[in-house]
Amino acid sequence: MSQNTAIFNLFFFNPQGDYRFSWRHPEAPGQEIFTLKYYADLARKAEAATLDNIFIADHVAIWDTVPSGLAHYANPRLEPITLLAALSAVTEHIGLMATASTSYNEPYNLARYFASLDFLSQGRASWNVVTSWLPEEAANYGLEQLPEHGYRYQRAAEFIEVVRKLWDSWEDEAVLINKQSGYFTDPQRVHQLNHEGKFFKVRGPLNVPRPPQGHPIVVQAGSSESGKQLAAAQADIHFVFMSNIEKGLAYRADMDRRLREVGREPSQFKILGGVLPVVVNTPEEKQQREQLIQELMNDQMALDLLTTYLRMDLSEYDPHAPLPPLPAEEGFDGLRTALEIIRGYDANLTVLQLGRLLLQSSDSWLVIGTAEEVADKLSEAFNAGAVDGYNLMFPFLPVDLDNFIEQVAPLLKARGVMKQAYSPGTLREKLGLAPVANQFSTKN
Structure with a gap:
């Protein structure tokens, strides 16, 4: 079933909200941000409201090489894939989007992690690809300085290529578990990669069968020239920042051109805008x-x-x-x-x-007003074609999420902008994304 409503994701930048000072809010959670219960409660709320995905941002370092060091903001966070694997057990429909870096991982590891998450969640896994930009991150992996921008994106392109090959290294019909014949698999349908490229040499196959989605959804968030080219070539979903409809339409036109240049249909590429939705119903x-x-x-x-x-x-x-x-x-x-x-x-x-x-907002779109005004703005940009949906970057959690769910979501559903219920199938099917053919398939 094709998704004809907007995509709405619950986005975590920090566990207490999208502002770097969200933890200071009087109602912000404290030590519970390191417990499963805190995230499970938020996930259940999001699923009850029929949000599409839980999207977890990530760094692999503490932001501390600044004048204040750890005094004000250390950005501690749980590892996303581990957290989402746990949340897969307390949810049934909502998608699970984890950020993972191509600069500080190996393709085999991430292919296995996301295939495993896809199995555990029955086809709800997504990988948000980042190349990582903090010098503190490079220092955690034995590097004297941050690798050059172009180098990071070249590595990312080959990294994703290898991950996709690993996901395809088992054909869909490869698993037999035939107790009579003694064959666990059909050996003709499990393939070595023998990949040798500029950055990686990987034999394969993966030691996990092909995931339920075939390929877990690939998300990409960089909007530099290199980032846009990587998104056009490899991503299913592209996370961007926009501040008005005109900029959103111009960005979409640019991406549509890039997609066609690499032989892809724009209809199979979703653009999500980052938005900070804040409900305030009176001037006071x-x-x-x-x-x-x-x-x-x-x-x-x-x-x-x-x-x-x-x-x-x-x-x-x-x-x-x-x-x-x-x-x-x-x-x-x-x-x-x-x-x-x-x-x-x-x-x-x-x-x-x-x-x-x-x-307060960096380059994110702050939409503040009454529930009706927030719903109007989000509906207008979606209906104009500027975006296919939103990463909802709530400044304060859980208060801003609660306000959105209780006041804005019913208005969006009444207008047909937000879905009323989940459709069946994997996340790829729920979002109206086409299945991905297995590049090693021997099926006639």
Whole structure:
């Protein structure tokens, strides 16, 4: 069954919400963010509301090489595949999207992890591909510095190619478990890869049969030139940031062109916009919300984040003065859109003001208003074709999720923008994505 409604994902950037200071909210969870019960409760809420996926972002390092070190924000988090495997046992329909890096893993490992998650969840696994951009991550894997941007994406392209081959190394009919003949498998339907490329040499086959989805869904979130090309060539779903319909339509047109150039149909490629949906039903609620945010933000954290984005030491600059000259784009290997984001803000803002803006939403789309206004905005962008759905990046958990489920979701369902119930089948089938043929198939 084809999905003709928008895709809605519960997105975790931090366990307490999408802001880097979400943990300071008066109602934010504490130590329970390291327990299964906390995530299971959120997952059950999301599934009861018929959200499509749980999408877990990830880093493989502590963000601590900034002036404040661990003082304000250490970003601890549970490992996504482990967590989603546990959540597969307490959910039945909702998709499970885990972030995993191609820079600090091996294809065989990840092919096996995601195949296993797909079996455990009965076909609900997705892999969000990242190449990792924090210097702290590189340092955890024996590297003196972050590998160059182009190198990381070349490795990622071959990495995904090998993973797909490993998923295909068992044909769908390979498993026999024939007690009479003594054959566990049909040896003619289990294949070695003998892959030799620039980055990887992998014999295969995988020691897990072909997953229920054939290929678990591949998601990609980078929007640099290299990121968009990788998405067009390899991804089923592309996670992007958009701030209005016009930009969304322009981005889709660009991706449609790239897809056709590599021989793919745009209809089989889903674009999800990142959005921070905040329900405030009165002017007083909005004012209280804004006041709370100002109180929770930390100026040093704001300066730290701007430092990280720009890869510049800002300690010698007056935080109340305008931003110093930015680095040249050529050769800049910071966060994908760091310079674009900063240049998109008012040039008259001070260093500290810019940092505080980044703390609140970075380049995500903040949609704040009454439940009706939030539903209007999300419906409008979807109906215009700017996106196929949203990563819902709730600033504060669980309060913002609860408000969305209780107030916005019923409006979206009434308009036909959000589905009323889950359709049968694997996640790939639920989202209207075509099955992937086995490249090693010997079936006539």
